[in-house]
Amino acid sequence: MPKFIDDTTFADYFTEFEHTAWRLETRREYASDRAGAKYARFLARETLPDDSDRPRGANIRVQTGLGKRVERVRIVDRPPTQGQLFLLAAAATNNAAGEDIRNLWRPRAEALGLPEEDFWLFDSRRALLLHFDDEDEYLGSELVEDPAHIVRYCRIRDAAWHHALRREGFLSEVASTG
Structure with missing residues (x-):
């Protein structure tokens, strides 16, 4: 069984990083999304609220204002x-706050040999x-700090980021598959 960090310290990683916070998201769904009011609004085809003033969005603005980068690649099934689809719609708020969220079709991710792991990588030093x-x-x-694992995560990041599409371009690809 892995040794988990104290979840009360989770947010600290997003204020203490020096240069980059990067995430790979591979899951098809997240239970926390399904439980939220924003997801219910999405299912009802209502306009999603701009909640970038919440603590996470405010922190992204602060960190990117300091010249740091917050980025992620989401692996998306075909069809999504x-x-x-909810995460793609909700990403507009994160992007507006300064986070750069890109998307990669799952068949392409598989061809690249990307794993099924979800992780955050901070400053290419810890994950x-x-x-x-x-x-x-x-x-x-x-918490992962073993150099061999970190190098692996850096290679994954480089491959995923190189092939991922910005939200706007990806949205047009999603629309053309529907």
Whole structure:
């Protein structure tokens, strides 16, 4: 069983990094999304609120204002799941706050040999490997500092980022598949 960090310290990683915070998202859905009011609005085809003033969005603005980068690549099925369509719609708020969220079709990710792991990589020095159960419930995050694992995560980041598409371009590809 992995040793999880204390979740009360999770947010600290997003204020203490020096240059880059980068994430790979590989899951088809996240239980935390399905439980939220924003997801219910998405299912009702209502306009999603701009919640960039919440603490996460405010922190992204602060960190990117300091010249730091916050980035992620989301792996998306073809066709996208309902949860992935929600994340694609909700990404507008994160992008407006300064985070650069890109998307990569799952068949391309598989061809690149990208793993099924969700993780955050900070400054190419340490990572948080996120664990989920079979119902997409978040279980906890495992701190990874072993240099061999970090190099692997950096290679994954480089491959994913190189092939990922910005939200606007990806949206047009999603529309053409529907």
